[in-house]
Amino acid sequence: MDMVADTLLVAGALGAGIYCFILSRRLTQFNNLENGVGAAVAVLSSQVTELQTALDAARSTANHSSDTLVEITERAEQTSKKLELMVAALHDLPQVSETSVPQKSSEPVFSSHFREAR
Structure with a gap:
């Protein structure tokens, strides 16, 4: 037994x-780094690093674009206010009729800018 x-x-x-x-x-x-899951993990790790770098670059570009857009919007608002004031000032001007505008003569006017040498 x-x-x-x-x-x-x-x-x-x-x-x-x-x-x-x-x-x-x-x-x-x-776990082979050339053919197995280790290789896949190594490739994915490098891709994650590349994607993180690309994401950081995109984030900084978006922040810069946002800042630029804010500046342009503020300038546009200031210009809009100036234009509104100008249009409001135009309403205060008297109406100009066609008869009060002097007519230009149909004859051309020539002038000479030639100087004599002394």
Whole structure:
């Protein structure tokens, strides 16, 4: 009976050893940095870094664009107020009729800007 128990114990130990050996090889292939999940993790890590850099650049560009847009909007509002004042001032001017505007003569006027050399 002891002999059967020892034989089963040795067989179980050998089976566990073979299982551990196979598991070790599979884990090595799984974590391989060239072909396995390790390679995928390395690629994803580099892509995350690149995306973070691109996101930071986009964020700074958006902030700059927002600041520029605020400045342009403020300038437009100031110009709009000036234009409103000018249009309001135009309403205060008297109406000009066509008869009160002097007519230009149809004859051309020529003038000479030639200077004599002395």
